Amino acid sequence: MEPTHTPDVDFGTHAHDVEAGDLLRSPVTEQIAAELPVPPGAVAADVGCGAGGMTLQLAERVGPAGRVLAVDREAVLLDRVRERARANGVADRVHTVRAGIDDLPAALPAPAALVWAGHVVHHVGDQAAAVRRLAGALEPGGLLAIAEGGVPPQWLPWDVGVGRPGIEARLVAAQTEWFGAMRAGLPGSVRDPRGWSAVLRGAGLVDVTSRAWLLHVPAPLSAAQLAAVLHGLANRVERAQPWLSGEDVDAWARLLDEGGPDWLGRREDLEGTVVEVVQLGRRPA
Secondary structure, three states: OOOOOOOOOOOOOOHHHHHHHHHHHHHHHHHHHHHOOOOOOOEEEEEOOOOOHHHHHHHHHHOOOOEEEEEEOOHHHHHHHHHHHHHOOOHHHEEEEEOOHHHOOOOOOOOEEEEEEEOOHHHOOOHHHHHHHHHHOEEEEEEEEEEOOOEOOOOOOOOOOOOOOOHHHHHHHHHHHHHHHHHHHOOOOOOOOOOHHHHHHHOOOEEEEEEEEEEEEOOOOOHHHHHHHHHHHHHHHHHHHHHOOHHHHHHHHHHOOOOOOOOHHHOOOOOEEEEEEEEEEEOOO
């Protein structure tokens, strides 16, 4: 069964879930930020900043003399970034810019030594054009870092005792179908059969490479981690539902029903592994 229309994700509506995802990924986000070559005093841009998880990490890296340009098209998310920056004592280093990738590089007040784009390029119909715009926001010698791909985290045991075993693996497969429909439904959607390294080189970047960071979140999850996992699963099930069997839809309803006997929130054996793959390329000096 296929829906007649699959809209892109409305991150403004799901600001709480975006921040919950930040919580789960915060250890790996911190690792990545610590290893990106961002000198003190530099200008860095976090494009598609969401709730600001990477923005805050980059603000620590650039120091008091630097600036982080937090770029997003959703005003509610930029509001949250400013709140979190104040709470973390880095408000003077964080400057919000309401814009999308299509508005770059003109929307930025200055070229950046680092442009970070985490899980945002795939929301643009023409991904190659998006990468060219991101590359255009770099100063000579600046680094573009794009987080795309990776391995979808799985949090549940293979057999949770509800429905057929392997229910989360089937959710991952259904979400792949949702992703394809989402991409096809974007304005100006263009299929590009190249890998990310070829796309970055096609944008004129050099020293193109990629790195992967791994984070394992062991059981038992904290209350905050568990809440974030359940929010994420509920969102994934909602998006992928047209491609799930009726049996799996019913099983997920039982697993996510806080008032039912099978609610996942009562389990202490959920754990997951997050793999973040980052594509890197440098603008020629």
